[in-house]
Amino acid sequence: ILCKRYQAYWMSGAEFPHEIGIFLGYPIEDVKGFIHHHGSNDLFTGYWKVYARMPAKQDLFHRFEEIRKVMLHFLTFGLRMEKIIALIHGIED
Structure with missing residues (x-):
């Protein structure tokens, strides 16, 4: 459908x-x-419109933004996306 x-x-x-x-x-x-x-x-509106659990979603959006900044930083130094994801995954664990 x-x-x-x-x-x-x-x-x-x-x-x-x-x-x-x-x-x-x-x-x-x-x-x-x-x-x-x-x-x-x-x-609240962030990466999408929020209709429930606003504080948790605001925290999640903040994390998304921090990871986005890290990714852009590494991209400016020429790192490949796969390497950046591996680095971020290591940071998040």
């Missing part, structure tokens, strides 16, 4: 299937909140 809805969106401009956020790794409670509230009334 999701594939058909996405194809309809892509081909004819039908409503975007917001449940695709689940496959992008968004927390299900936020995907459900987005659908239920039609994209409005979120508690």
Whole structure:
């Protein structure tokens, strides 16, 4: 069903299937909140719109931002993505 809805969106401009956020790794409670509230009334907007557990999501967004900065730093020194991911994985363990 999701594939058909996405194809309809892509081909004819039908409503975007917001449940695709689940496959992008968004927390299900936020995907459900987005659908239920039609994209409005979120508690906070970061990498996605947050509808539940705002403090935990803010902490997660902060971690994403810190890792993004580290990745950009290493990229400027010419490190390959695989090496950067291995370094970050070591930092996170």
